[in-house]
Amino acid sequence: MNVFRSEGHIGRWLGSRVPGATLSVTKLCELAHAWWGDRIDPNWQPRTRGQNQAILIGLGLTDAFWNLSGADPDR
Amino acid sequence: MHEADVALRNLTYGLFVELGRAPTVDDLVARVGATPDEVWAGLRRLHDEHALVLQSHTRELRMANPFSAVPTAYRVFVDNRWWYANCAWDAFGVCAALHGDGRIESSCPDCGEPISVEVRDQQPDDDTLLFHCLVPAVRWWDDIVFT
Numbered sequence: 001m002n003v004f005r006s007e008g009h010i011g012r013w014l015g016s017r018v019p020g021a022t023l024s025v026t027k028l029c030e031l032a033h034a035w036w037g038d039r040i041d042p043n044w045q046p047r048t049r050g051q052n053q054a055i056l057i058g059l060g061l062t063d064a065f066w067n068l069s070g071a072d073p074d075r
Numbered sequence: 076m077h078e079a080d081v082a083l084r085n086l087t088y089g090l091f092v093e094l095g096r097a098p099t100v101d102d103l104v105a106r107v108g109a110t111p112d113e114v115w116a117g118l119r120r121l122h123d124e125h126a127l128v129l130q131s132h133t134r135e136l137r138m139a140n141p142f143s144a145v146p147t148a149y150r151v152f153v154d155n156r157w158w159y160a161n162c163a164w165d166a167f168g169v170c171a172a173l174h175g176d177g178r179i180e181s182s183c184p185d186c187g188e189p190i191s192v193e194v195r196d197q198q199p200d201d202d203t204l205l206f207h208c209l210v211p212a213v214r215w216w217d218d219i220v221f222t
Contacts, residue, residue: 001162001208001222002184003192009185010207020209025192025199028206029167033197036141036168040088046076046126056212066212 003028021065031059076124083107083117084126088139092173095156097136097144125216138219141168148184153177162222163206170194 003025004010010022023031034055038044049068056066076084086106090098103114115134122129128138136144143149143159149166151158153175160166163181170177179192193200210222 001164001206003163003166003179003181003190004185004205004207005183005188005190006203007205009183010205013185013207014209017209020207020211023206023208024202025167025204025206026202028164029170029194029197029199032141032164032167033171036165036171037174039141039168039172040092042085042089044085044088045081046124064211065208068212 021061021063027059031055031061034059076121076126080117080120080124080126083114084121087118087121087127087136091136091139091142091144095158097139097142100134125219128219141165141172148181150180151177152180164208167194167199171197 002013004013007022010019035052053068056062056068083103087098087103090102090106094102100111100114100118103118104111107114109117118127118129118136121127127136127140129135130137138144138161141160141164143161143165145159147159147161149160149163151160151166151169153170153173158169160169160179166179166181170179176193176195179190179194181190182188183190190204192204210217215222
């Protein structure tokens with residue numbers, strides 16, 4: 001999970017690999033705050049996979065790439 | 076996840092921020108009054124639950140996501156302290172977890188040019204940069220270090 005200067009840089013870095021998902025850093029920042037904002041809360045409780053999926057869906061990350069089904073609850 | 080393990084996890088994260096580094100088993104033993112083996116067993120359960128990540132060959136923490144216990148390509152400056160993050164997502168996550176503005180420093184994995192992003196009020200100052208996630212969500216934990 002990396003930050004690049006442009007699509008061209010991503011393409012060169014990928015080479016022959018299948019591309020994953022690309023987001024603007026503004027969307028990434030939004031995602032990070034929704035995902036990690038509770039991490040040092042002294043009363044933190046684990047989230048379910050469904051709760052995590054809801055965060056992704058709420059940010060418009062709805063395609064199959066972001067589907068957590070079969071994955072563990074937390075990243 | 077058992078309540079005692081959640082408490083150990085929350086203590087571990089709290090100490091990470093308090094100390095500015097990953098707590099050791101001895102750090103945790105001093106706080107919980109358990110034996111080193113008991114603390115380690117709890118950390119192993121948390122690792123298996125993906126609540127944190129342990130080193131594979133030593134009794135040490137590797138990740139308390141979004142924080143990294145080891146140096147990485149993503150450094151984050153928040154509250155007058157530098158932190159390492161596990162990846163780009165986690166770099167923004169360090170600002171989020173600490174509820175602070177910050178500066179992320181890294182480099183483009185393609186060309187090696189430095190990348191610096193300021194985060195103010197939960198917004199990055201450069202929207203021309205792009206985030207790429209190679210591994211689909213369903214496989215993130217197959218190899219979390221690679222992810």
